[in-house]
Amino acid sequence: xxxxxxxxxxxxxxxxxxxxxxxxxxxxxxxxxxxxxxxxxxxxxxxxxxxxxxxxxxxxxxxxxxxxxxxxxxxxxxxxxxxxxxxxxxxxxxxxxxxxxxxxxxxxxxxxxxxxxxxxxxxxxxxxxxxxxxxxxxxxxxxxxxxxxxxxxxxxxxxxxxxxxxxxxxxxxxxxxxxxxxxxxxxxxxxxxxxxxxxxxxxxxxxxxxxxxxxxxxxxxxxxxxxxxxxxxxxxxxxxxxxxxxxxxxxxxxxxxxxxxxxxxxxxxxxxxxxxxxxxxxxxxxxxxxxxxxxxxxxxxxxxxxxxxxxxxxxxxxxxxxxxxxxxxxxxxxxxxxxxxxxxxxxxxxxxxxxxxxxxxxxxxxxxxxxxxxxxxxxxxxxxxxxxxxxxxxxxxxxxxxxxxxxxxxxxxxxxxxxxxxxxxxxxxxxxxxxxxxxxxxxxxxxxxxxxxxxxxxxxxxxxxxxxxxxxxxxxxxxxxxxxxxxxxxxxxxxxxxxx
Amino acid sequence: xxxxxxxxxxxxxxxxxxxxxxxxxxxxxxxxxxxxxxxxxxxxxxxxxxxxxxxxxxxxxxxxxxxxxxxxxxxxxxxxxxxxxxxxxxxxxxxxxxxxxxxxxxxxxxxxxxxxxxxxxxxxxxxxxxxxxxxxxxxxxxxxxxxxxxxxxxxxxxxxxxxxxxxxxxxxxxxxxxxxxxxxxxxxxxxxxxxxxxxxxxxxxxxxxxxxxxxxxxxxxxxx
Numbered sequence: 001x002x003x004x005x006x007x008x009x010x011x012x013x014x015x016x017x018x019x020x021x022x023x024x025x026x027x028x029x030x031x032x033x034x035x036x037x038x039x040x041x042x043x044x045x046x047x048x049x050x051x052x053x054x055x056x057x058x059x060x061x062x063x064x065x066x067x068x069x070x071x072x073x074x075x076x077x078x079x080x081x082x083x084x085x086x087x088x089x090x091x092x093x094x095x096x097x098x099x100x101x102x103x104x105x106x107x108x109x110x111x112x113x114x115x116x117x118x119x120x121x122x123x124x125x126x127x128x129x130x131x132x133x134x135x136x137x138x139x140x141x142x143x144x145x146x147x148x149x150x151x152x153x154x155x156x157x158x159x160x161x162x163x164x165x166x167x168x169x170x171x172x173x174x175x176x177x178x179x180x181x182x183x184x185x186x187x188x189x190x191x192x193x194x195x196x197x198x199x200x201x202x203x204x205x206x207x208x209x210x211x212x213x214x215x216x217x218x219x220x221x222x223x224x225x226x227x228x229x230x231x232x233x234x235x236x237x238x239x240x241x242x243x244x245x246x247x248x249x250x251x252x253x254x255x256x257x258x259x260x261x262x263x264x265x266x267x268x269x270x271x272x273x274x275x276x277x278x279x280x281x282x283x284x285x286x287x288x289x290x291x292x293x294x295x296x297x298x299x300x301x302x303x304x305x306x307x308x309x310x311x312x313x314x315x316x317x318x319x320x321x322x323x324x325x326x327x328x329x330x331x332x333x334x335x336x337x338x339x340x341x342x343x344x345x346x347x348x349x350x351x352x353x354x355x356x357x358x359x360x361x362x363x364x365x366x367x368x369x370x371x372x373x374x375x376x377x378x379x380x381x382x383x384x385x386x387x388x389x390x391x392x393x394x395x396x397x398x399x400x401x402x403x404x405x406x407x408x409x410x411x412x413x414x415x416x417x418x419x420x421x422x423x424x425x426x427x428x429x430x431x432x433x434x435x436x437x438x439x440x441x442x443x444x445x446x447x448x449x450x451x452x453x454x455x456x457x458x459x460x461x462x463x464x465x466x467x468x469x470x471x472x473x474x475x476x477x478x479x480x481x482x483x484x485x486x487x488x489x490x491x492x493x494x495x496x497x498x499x500x
Numbered sequence: 501x502x503x504x505x506x507x508x509x510x511x512x513x514x515x516x517x518x519x520x521x522x523x524x525x526x527x528x529x530x531x532x533x534x535x536x537x538x539x540x541x542x543x544x545x546x547x548x549x550x551x552x553x554x555x556x557x558x559x560x561x562x563x564x565x566x567x568x569x570x571x572x573x574x575x576x577x578x579x580x581x582x583x584x585x586x587x588x589x590x591x592x593x594x595x596x597x598x599x600x601x602x603x604x605x606x607x608x609x610x611x612x613x614x615x616x617x618x619x620x621x622x623x624x625x626x627x628x629x630x631x632x633x634x635x636x637x638x639x640x641x642x643x644x645x646x647x648x649x650x651x652x653x654x655x656x657x658x659x660x661x662x663x664x665x666x667x668x669x670x671x672x673x674x675x676x677x678x679x680x681x682x683x684x685x686x687x688x689x690x691x692x693x694x695x696x697x698x699x700x701x702x703x704x705x706x707x708x709x710x711x712x713x714x715x716x717x718x719x720x721x722x723x724x
Contacts, residue, residue: 020713023552042551043603045581059582061549090718114552115703115711115720117603135604135700137644137678171602173580200632200647 023114024081029054031065037081039094040112044169048095050080058169067175073167077123077220078109080168084217086130086209089116093218095168101159101182110170118171121214122206124231126223128214129191134203138185138192145185145192147205152185152192155232155478159183161195184232188477191233208233230477238470245463252459260452266300270442274371275435278311282372285440290319292444294362300443301355301367305334308351308373308436312336315440316370317355321363330355334438337376358451373436506530508541515659516571517589522660524572531656531663546666548575548655554703554711555586555600557658561706563607566590570598572658576672578649587660595661597696598706599684605706606682608698611639616695620645620673624685625693630673636683638697643675643683662688 025038034051038044044058046066053069076096078084083092095110108131109121120131138145144153163178178197185192191206208231212222227237269290276283292299305313312335320327332353339346502515509528523532524545533542559570572587583601590596599606613621620636623629634645651672656664668689675683677699684696703711704722713719 020715021550022715023717040552040603042549042553042582059577059580112603114714114717115554133602133604135676135682136680137676139678171581 027063029056030063031056031068032070036063038169039081039092040114040169040171043112043171044094045171046174047169048167048174050075050167053167055175074165076107076109076167078121078218082218084214084219086119086121086214086217089113091116091119091121093121093168095170095174096166097163097170097174098165099161100164101161105164110168120204120206121218123214126226126229127208127211127231127234129206129208129231129233130214131193131204131206134192134205136203138203147192150187150190152187152190155184155186155191157183186233188235188239189233191231206233208235227473228476230473232477234477236470236473236477238466238473242463242466242470245466249459249463253456256452256455256459266443267445268441268443270367271439272369273437273439274369275437276313276371276373277433277435278373278375280373280433280435282370285369285371287367287369287442289322290365290367290442290444292360292362292365296359296361297444299357299360301330301332301357302352302441302443303332303334303354303438304352304441305336305373305436305438306351308334308336310337310339310376311373311436312349312376313371313373313436313438315353315438318368318370319357319360320366320368321361322366323363328357328360330357367442369440371438373438502534502537504534504539506532506541507539508532513539517593517595517659519593519595520572520587520589520659520661522663524657524660526657529657531665533663542663543665545657545664546655548573548657551575551582551584552714553584553600554708554714555584555598556710556712559586559708559710561588561708563588563590563596563701563706566592566594568596570658572656572660574656574660574664575654576651576670577654578651578672582654587658589659596698605701605703606684606698607701607706608682608684608696610694610696613693613695618695620675621685621693621695624671624673624687625691636675638675638683638695641677641681641683641697643677643681645673646676647674648672 023039023041025041027036027038028034029036029049029052031054032049032052034049036047036049036056038047038058041058047056047058047063048054049056050073053071053073054065055067055069056063057066076093078093078096080093080096083090085091091111091113093109094112096107097110098105098107100106104124106125107123109123111119111121113119118133122129122131134147136147138147138152140146141151144151146152158181161180161182163174163176166174166176180195180197182196183194185194189208193204193206195202195204211225215222270287272285272287274283274285299319301317303313303315312333315332315334316329317331318327318329332355334351334353335349336351337347337349504513504515505511506513506525506528508530509525511525511527513523513525513532515523515534521534523534524530525532529545529547530541531543531545533540555570555573557570557573561568568588568590570586571589574585574587576583576585581602583599586598586600588596588598588607594609596607596609599608616638618636618638620630620634630645630648632645632648636643636645649672651670653664653666653668655666670689671687673685675685677683680699682698682700685693686696687693703720706722708722711719711722
């Protein structure tokens with residue numbers, strides 16, 4: 001024993017090294033002589049020389065060669081030794097391997113931090129996931145798996161996974177061609193991957209990283225966002241949009257309801273009754289002084305010729321602004337036909353036509369109503385006239401005494417008429433024809449149904465589009481992997497390269 | 501506690517626990533066996549090869565209600581790798597092992613297995629084969645065997661309950677539970693079986709302080 005006893009003055013335990021130790025140890029490859037940087041000395045078991053591809057045994061002091069190689073090697077997109085920060089933790093790339101399930105290939109970077117241990121950065125060619133080996137066993141539940149109270153559904157069956165390329169260092173004995181059996185369990189954003197290698201079973205939890213996070217952390221170009229072939233654990237990009245569009249849609253619906261209610265309840269502003277003689281003279285009624293509030297409002301004109309049968313009443317309306325003399329024309333037809341044929345009794349036609357005018361500016365209006373009644377000759381006509389097809393031309397008019405409420409005058413006294421032919425001089429009808437009582441009610445305000453419905457459709461359209469996109473994505477996400485058309489070549493590198 | 505000098509080199513050595521009869525001298529790496537108050541040099545121990553472990557002798561931490569300090573280490577190797585077992589001396593005088601493998605940590609304590617009917621303990625004791633995947637219930641907790649391997653000592657340092665020279669052989673069985681529990685069953689060359697149970701813990705959960713610093717790596721703040 002030649003150990004010299006230490007100087008009593010220095011009897012303290014050995015002083016720690018003045019500067020922190022480096023985690024990287026540079027060794028030379030016994031096969032090609034190139035520098036091999038071992039970044040996790042003591043934990044690393046296998047090293048694959050990045051110059052010649054030889055497999056070296058890191059558990060032997062002098063890096064014994066396990067498998068010699070002299071092939072030109074590809075370089076990982078993220079070079080060995082690159083550091084990046086993910087979720088607040090610094091990781092260094094120490095190993096890289098490519099694996100395939102014989103349908104599609106992907107890449108896995110082994111990440112190391114002396115205080116955190118190991119993690120995997122999995123690159124499927126589109127997106128990156130960060131994998132941490134589990135120290136717990138997920139429970140099996142309902143054919144799926146559960147971990148930390150969250151359920152995962154099984155994705156397909158177990159499948160063999162083969163290593164196609166390796167470089168760098170690993171904490172296990174790694175080799176090209178090494179096969180494991182993998183089973184995946186997924187939920188949006190996370191995958192639990194169970195690998196069985198010989199007698200060893202390991203569980204890894206993979207969390208999908210947001211677009212661009214890994215690229216930015218490790219300094220590689222960002223990937224293009226596209227969702228045609230989503231990963232089994234990819235969260236739907238439409239989920240957030242969907243909830244946003246639903247919230248916006250609900251706000252819009254509420255606003256629509258509020259605006260509609262502002263239109264106010266429908267309010268009757270005038271009513272008039274008139275008798276019109278069948279096949280007799282046309283009759284004109286003018287209702288003056290209809291007040292519409294400022295802004296724009298809706299006006300409804302409801303006619304009721306409830307007593308008619310096998311006859312029709314044409315109603316022409318002309319609404320004229322007293323100040324500007326601008327007028328709006330419209331019409332309605334009250335009709336009712338009935339009879340009986342080989343199929344039995346029938347009836348058709350609406351004796352109570354309603355006409356709506358929307359967005360009428362505020363002001364005072366005169367409404368001119370021209371009525372003419374016609375009998376339908378069942379024996380002669382043979383065909384039921386319809387409102388649109390048989391617009392009855394104005395016939396020489398006589399007006400009869402309409403009982404006129406305030407503001408309603410007979411045409412005789414009207415200053416204006418929308419129909420120049422209707423300005424005949426009236427007397428009580430002498431035709432002796434049957435008189436049909438018609439009442440006309442004018443209302444203002446209320447919700448214009450059609451417009452409201454249209455607004456509802458427009459509000460609902462965006463959430464519906466997003467909903468369909470979301471369902472489409474989920475369907476593609478859960479579809480079998482084989483549909484994605486990856487090549488099954490040994491040197492499958494369909495992922496990744498196109499992004500470089 | 502016993503303060504003495506190394507019978508080989510004369511450097512001061514300290515035995516902090518009366519239950520730990522072995523101390524590897526920090527200076528001359530002589531393994532010193534203590535019997536009562538008498539010390540005996542029983543051989544040279546190889547220096548532990550440098551590894552990228554944040555653990556070192558003197559690291560302090562806490563497990564549950566008790567604080568601990570790492571006072572010894574044995575480095576083991578097997579066919580496909582190596583790992584460290586750090587001896588933790590708790591503030592109540594008890595000891596435990598912090599297993600460090602593949603960058604993960606387990607806090608394990610020896611349990612009394614004399615009355616245990618667990619099959620794998622009996623199988624190991626009787627020299628029977630233990631299968632990976634076999635289930636074992638220890639103290640009411642279900643475990644599954646994850647690994648069975650033959651291991652040898654690479655090196656050791658500090659205070660230890662046994663002498664761990666290079667090449668000391670043992671058989672080691674690792675077990676995992678559902679919820680982070682783990683267990684280890686070991687048989688030494690004399691046929692002695694020890695059963696340890698515990699759980700996986702991160703450095704943060706161990707509240708480890710006094711960790712080794714590495715060039716270019718930020719030291720996490722894990723104080724309790």
